Amino acid sequence: xxxxxxxxxxxxxxxxxxxxxxxxxxxxxxxxxxxxxxxxxxxxxxxxxxxxxxxxxxxxxxxxxxxxxxxxxxxxxxxxxxxxxxxxxxxxxxxxxxxxxxxxxxxxxxxxxxxxxxxxxxxxxxxxxxxxxxxxxxxxxxxxxxxxxxxxxxxxxxxxxxxxxxxxxxxxxxxxxxxxxxxxxxxxxxxxxxxxxxxxxxxxxxxxxxxxxxxxxxxxxxxxxxxxxxxxxxxxxxxxxxxxxxxxxxxxxxxxxxxxxxxxxxxxxxxxxxxxxxxxxxxxxxxxxxxxxxxxxxxxxxxxxxxxxxxxxxxxxxxxxxxxxxxxxxxxxxxxxxxxx
Amino acid sequence: xxxxxxxxxxxxxxxxxxxxxxxxxxxxxxxxxxxxxxxxxxxxxxxxxxxxxxxxxxxxxxxxxxxxxxxxxxxxxxxxxxxxxxxxxxxxxxxxxxxxxxxxxxxxxxxxxxxxxxxxxxxxxxxxxxxxxxxxxxxxxxxxxxxxxxxxxxxxxxxxxxxxxxxxxxxxxxxxxxxxxxxxxxxxxxxxxxxxxxxxxxxxxxxxxxxxxxxxxxxxxxxxxxxxxxxxxxxxxxxxxxxxxxxxxxxxxxxxxxxxxxxxxxxxxxxxxxxxxxxxxxxxxxxxxxxxxxxxxxxxxxxxxxxxxxxxxxxxxxxxxxxxxxxxxxxxxxxxxxxxxxxxxxxxxxxxxxxxxxxxxxxxxxxxxxxxxxxxxxxxxxxxxxxxxxxxxxxxxxxxxxxxxxxxxxxxxxxxxxxxxxxxxxxxxxxxxxxxxxxxxxxxxxxxxxxxxxxxxxxxxxxxxxxxxxxxxxxxxxxxxxxxxxxxxxxxxxxx
Numbered sequence: 001x002x003x004x005x006x007x008x009x010x011x012x013x014x015x016x017x018x019x020x021x022x023x024x025x026x027x028x029x030x031x032x033x034x035x036x037x038x039x040x041x042x043x044x045x046x047x048x049x050x051x052x053x054x055x056x057x058x059x060x061x062x063x064x065x066x067x068x069x070x071x072x073x074x075x076x077x078x079x080x081x082x083x084x085x086x087x088x089x090x091x092x093x094x095x096x097x098x099x100x101x102x103x104x105x106x107x108x109x110x111x112x113x114x115x116x117x118x119x120x121x122x123x124x125x126x127x128x129x130x131x132x133x134x135x136x137x138x139x140x141x142x143x144x145x146x147x148x149x150x151x152x153x154x155x156x157x158x159x160x161x162x163x164x165x166x167x168x169x170x171x172x173x174x175x176x177x178x179x180x181x182x183x184x185x186x187x188x189x190x191x192x193x194x195x196x197x198x199x200x201x202x203x204x205x206x207x208x209x210x211x212x213x214x215x216x217x218x219x220x221x222x223x224x225x226x227x228x229x230x231x232x233x234x235x236x237x238x239x240x241x242x243x244x245x246x247x248x249x250x251x252x253x254x255x256x257x258x259x260x261x262x263x264x265x266x267x268x269x270x271x272x273x274x275x276x277x278x279x280x281x282x283x284x285x286x287x288x289x290x291x292x293x294x295x296x297x298x299x300x301x302x303x304x305x306x307x308x309x310x311x312x313x314x315x316x317x318x319x320x321x322x323x324x325x326x327x328x329x330x331x332x333x334x335x336x337x338x339x340x341x
Numbered sequence: 342x343x344x345x346x347x348x349x350x351x352x353x354x355x356x357x358x359x360x361x362x363x364x365x366x367x368x369x370x371x372x373x374x375x376x377x378x379x380x381x382x383x384x385x386x387x388x389x390x391x392x393x394x395x396x397x398x399x400x401x402x403x404x405x406x407x408x409x410x411x412x413x414x415x416x417x418x419x420x421x422x423x424x425x426x427x428x429x430x431x432x433x434x435x436x437x438x439x440x441x442x443x444x445x446x447x448x449x450x451x452x453x454x455x456x457x458x459x460x461x462x463x464x465x466x467x468x469x470x471x472x473x474x475x476x477x478x479x480x481x482x483x484x485x486x487x488x489x490x491x492x493x494x495x496x497x498x499x500x501x502x503x504x505x506x507x508x509x510x511x512x513x514x515x516x517x518x519x520x521x522x523x524x525x526x527x528x529x530x531x532x533x534x535x536x537x538x539x540x541x542x543x544x545x546x547x548x549x550x551x552x553x554x555x556x557x558x559x560x561x562x563x564x565x566x567x568x569x570x571x572x573x574x575x576x577x578x579x580x581x582x583x584x585x586x587x588x589x590x591x592x593x594x595x596x597x598x599x600x601x602x603x604x605x606x607x608x609x610x611x612x613x614x615x616x617x618x619x620x621x622x623x624x625x626x627x628x629x630x631x632x633x634x635x636x637x638x639x640x641x642x643x644x645x646x647x648x649x650x651x652x653x654x655x656x657x658x659x660x661x662x663x664x665x666x667x668x669x670x671x672x673x674x675x676x677x678x679x680x681x682x683x684x685x686x687x688x689x690x691x692x693x694x695x696x697x698x699x700x701x702x703x704x705x706x707x708x709x710x711x712x713x714x715x716x717x718x719x720x721x722x723x724x725x726x727x728x729x730x731x732x733x734x735x736x737x738x739x740x741x742x743x744x745x746x747x748x749x750x751x752x753x754x755x756x757x758x759x760x761x762x763x764x765x766x767x768x769x770x771x772x773x774x775x776x777x778x779x780x781x782x783x784x785x786x787x788x789x790x791x792x793x794x795x796x797x798x799x800x801x802x803x804x805x806x807x808x809x810x811x812x813x814x815x816x817x818x819x820x821x822x823x824x825x826x827x828x829x830x831x832x833x834x835x836x837x
Binding site: 107108124125144155157161170251258 | 667668670671674675677678681682685686687688689690691692698701702704707734736737738739740741742743766768773774775776802804807808809810811834835836837
């Protein structure tokens with residue numbers, strides 16, 4: 001799995017040239033842009049391990065070097081690191097909810113990602129494709145709620161309700177190849193047979209060529225084979241209390257919180273994160289303690305710092321950066337077979 | 342032989358040649374006919390089916406002229422003004438129509454004249470005659486009064502005074518005729534003679550633009566039809582450019598060899614004239630209709646009509662030639678989805694001023710939604726200045742159910758308070774935290790007189806023991822009038 005080549009230290013100019021050439025080769029070969037980051041030219045130099053120089057980059061066969069801006073940074077360094085730089089922007093990403101009643105949470109998480117995307121593509125519309133079944137079971141996204149929470153204006157929203165799964169896939173494929181949408185969300189309930197590797201591959205390829213993200217929301221679906229490089233499993237987390245001048249207000253329901261598991265990622269082992277969405281700043285904050293956070297997000301800047309500098313693509317090495325997972329007693333429900341994928 | 346019921350008597354409504362040979366006549370009683378010829382076969386008339394057949398024939402006649410009108414129960418008017426040269430002149434056109442009808446098994450009489458009245462008379466009393474302009478009088482004069490398309494009572498009273506032919510009526514002085522028999526008689530006469538214009542009202546709106554192609558060899562494959570569409574669209578583009586317009590509704594008419602006509606329409610959300618895009622729209626429509634279009638032995642005439650047009654705004658492309666007009670892309674995308682999956686396949690939320698959550702956002706089909714205004718280049722819109730807020734707007738869920746779902750609430754902490762637990766979709770939820778209530782009253786100003794006022798709703802934000810957040814409401818109040826229904830609980834939405 002890991003045929004690797006060490007590119008030893010060389011001059012900055014030569015390194016740039018090499019990366020440019022590699023990207024070109026990858027483009028010609030039509031391979032996936034992978035999460036091998038080009039180290040920033042001015043990257044801080046310190047050794048991350050014995051015998052490893054900061055210039056070291058690991059190349060996996062058939063994988064190309066991705067540009068640094070190919071990832072959507074969630075703002076949570078630990079999660080970004082675990083995902084190898086963030087959520088790929090020009091790709092299909094799967095977001096799973098374990099049950100249909102999690103639809104609100106999954107939709108909320110997807111929309112917060114969209115909200116982050118919209119910071120760069122202001123005012124661009126987003127398309128939400130769903131089957132009639134899911135809109136009936138889980139409700140239609142409510143424009144008034146979205147504008148307050150995620151800053152997505154009603155006129156930016158476009159829904160498409162397809163009677164059947166095949167139609168939904170067709171709409172999503174057609175939309176994914178367009179550059180006019182900031183993001184396309186496809187929402188499917190259950191594990192239909194048609195939503196197989198081929199279907200996801202088609203979506204992924206279109207997202208790549210259009211350089212736009214496609215989010216596939218799977219409500220109550222199995223961890224089927226997928227072409228999406230990243231699969232996140234989102235479930236609800238108790239919200240923090242509301243902040244008032246006199247401190248947190250007991251018994252109130254504050255900012256939305258999500259429990260995010262990495263179900264599939266080419267660079268990371270499964271990990272779990274608890275994120276809180278800040279609707280005022282449109283940014284995520286991580287909740288490190290497992291109890292309900294009462295400290296305002298802005299004061300809690302010091303997340304456990306992950307290893308900085310060049311990031312290695314070894315799953316084994318990356319797992320060390322994931323670190324402190326919540327203890328299992330507190331999350332017995334998420335002990336399930338989450339690693340499939 | 343076909344019978345129909347007229348004044349409680351079964352009478353002969355229509356009959357074939359063999360029945361005619363037996364000296365049976367239209368209007369004769371069925372009982373009499375049976376007495377004369379017991380072996381005749383009588384079928385009940387079916388005016389609906391006749392009408393459908395006539396509509397089908399009218400559709401088919403669309404190939405000759407867009408102006409086709411149905412005349413009573415047994416005739417068609419074709420306004421062929423300006424169309425005859427396409428078919429090699431009047432005589433050739435009439436012959437072709439008759440031949441085609443004959444091949445389809447219809448016995449048709451045709452008359453061609455410069456007025457509808459004269460053509461009507463020529464078709465019914467001469468058969469296949471072409472009346473040149475100015476000959477109407479000569480044509481009508483020897484004909485009986487029924488050639489004038491007048492009411493039977495008028496005809497009877499005219500006959501009773503000895504005027505038995507159209508010529509006799511023409512020769513009679515006009516003023517007494519009008520006085521005695523009404524203006525309708527002279528109107529019909531003048532219309533037949535061309536002294537007054539008579540409008541033939543076509544059954545379908547006439548398309549402002551149409552292009553068509555007659556095919557020597559009928560096509561059956563969808564691919565071929567699509568190729569034809571793009572060729573026709575190219576021809577259409579020139580016309581649309583000349584008029585400075587774009588198409589809003591397009592119709593494709595496929596004339597099958599055996600006379601059936603398929604009509605396929607697509608709508609666009611913005612004026613369109615690009616052949617490639619037109620072809621794309623029809624591609625989706627044809628894909629969706631694949632099973633419903635029966636090509637049979639093939640289509641021998643394909644026509645592309647523009648049913649409605651709108652002014653086409655020209656936009657200056659930039660020098661790189663890749664002006665990416667996102668709105669146009671989205672409009673085209675929406676059109677294609679609509680063409681394939683129906684009008685409601687692409688929806689746009691529109692915010693409405695209302696307190697009721699389900700009314701505050703309306704989802705409308707894309708085509709009816711107000712268009713997004715493209716931000717003018719180089720000029721940024723001033724940031725929306727929100728009034729200083731002292732009261733935060735109430736939180737709204739990210740998903741709202743189409744209709745609130747009833748839930749069972751066994752107990753609330755205090756009578757008017759949030760539930761302690763509830764049962765929704767057969768699963769029990771324990772409430773960990775609750776916020777509320779937010780009271781939303783029914784909109785009394787919308788209430789119709791006599792309608793009972795809807796009970797107020799108290800909305801609660803609920804977080805269950807697993808951290809999911811819901812939006813519940815209680816409809817009605819506890820402790821109301823004893824005969825009033827107890828309050829009911831509903832699930833209306835879910836929060837992120």
